[in-house]
Amino acid sequence: MRLLLFALVSLCLITPAAAIEDLRVPGGVAVIPIDSEARPTFNGKPVLTIQDDGQHVAVVGLALALEPGEHMLQHMGKQILFQVHPKKYLEQRIYLENKRHVTPDTLDLDRIKGESQKQRGALDAFDGNLDSIQMILPVKGPISGPFGKRRFFNDQPRRPHSGTDIAAPTGTPIKAAATGRVGLIGDFFFNGRLVVIDHGEGLKTMYNHMDRVDVREGQVVTQGQPIGTVGATGRVTGAHLHLGVILNGVSVDPVLFIPEIRSLPQ
Numbered sequence: 001m002r003l004l005l006f007a008l009v010s011l012c013l014i015t016p017a018a019a020i021e022d023l024r025v026p027g028g029v030a031v032i033p034i035d036s037e038a039r040p041t042f043n044g045k046p047v048l049t050i051q052d053d054g055q056h057v058a059v060v061g062l063a064l065a066l067e068p069g070e071h072m073l074q075h076m077g078k079q080i081l082f083q084v085h086p087k088k089y090l091e092q093r094i095y096l097e098n099k100r101h102v103t104p105d106t107l108d109l110d111r112i113k114g115e116s117q118k119q120r121g122a123l124d125a126f127d128g129n130l131d132s133i134q135m136i137l138p139v140k141g142p143i144s145g146p147f148g149k150r151r152f153f154n155d156q157p158r159r160p161h162s163g164t165d166i167a168a169p170t171g172t173p174i175k176a177a178a179t180g181r182v183g184l185i186g187d188f189f190f191n192g193r194l195v196v197i198d199h200g201e202g203l204k205t206m207y208n209h210m211d212r213v214d215v216r217e218g219q220v221v222t223q224g225q226p227i228g229t230v231g232a233t234g235r236v237t238g239a240h241l242h243l244g245v246i247l248n249g250v251s252v253d254p255v256l257f258i259p260e261i262r263s264l265p266q
Contacts, residue, residue: 061247128200163244192234206244
């Protein structure tokens with residue numbers, strides 16, 4: 001049985017056995033009890049559902065761009081209302097020598113558009129059965145870019161950081177955070193060499209800036225299996241792994257699924 005132990009505590013619900021937190025802020029996750037056999041949706045997208053000893057719950061990803069306030073989960077013709085609380089993320093200023101990674105030219109923009117559509121298709125997919133919601137740390141090293149920071153490249157504002165950057169030497173093995181199917185492999189303008197693993201029911205992990213990719217699209221990988229190595233491809237200032245966790249099509253804080261991130265030096 002797939003387990004998610006949960007106990008509501010103010011804004012944050014901690015589930016040690018499943019290594020996930022219910023933190024209802026932009027970039028967080030809401031864990032909401034639902035009726036059995038329900039297939040709820042949030043903002044028009046289906047959401048992951050799991051079971052804990054007979055109680056079904058929806059695990060809902062909350063986008064960084066989501067406005068704080070009252071939101072609703074559509075559930076069997078009804079609406080379940082819940083509050084999303086504000087959270088202020090820090091800023092990060094990065095200097096890039098490659099000016100095209102700050103202001104892409106026309107050919108770059110055409111490439112970026114095509115890559116974005118391909119990536120969006122992989123991240124929005126909702127299929128497959130979830131093997132487990134528990135994840136492990138893919139690589140160890142200091143945190144070089146925390147999730148959610150508002151970023152400025154050469155003093156120009158860009159979107160908040162959608163993952164957690166873990167610094168490690170080029171060639172360091174990367175392990176799959178959980179069992180799943182490889183949904184996308186690419187070599188993209190911003191993200192460099194990347195792998196997206198689909199764990200089922202809208203839960204994905206994304207590994208960017210890789211030096212080498214050792215898996216293929218469609219391949220089933222098991223938790224802990226090497227999928228490639230750390231690199232410095234795409235828009236980077238040094239070798240690191242950008243680790244993303246995507247839930248119902250939006251990026252959420254990886255630490256909510258992998259608490260071990262908190263123990264990494266910064």
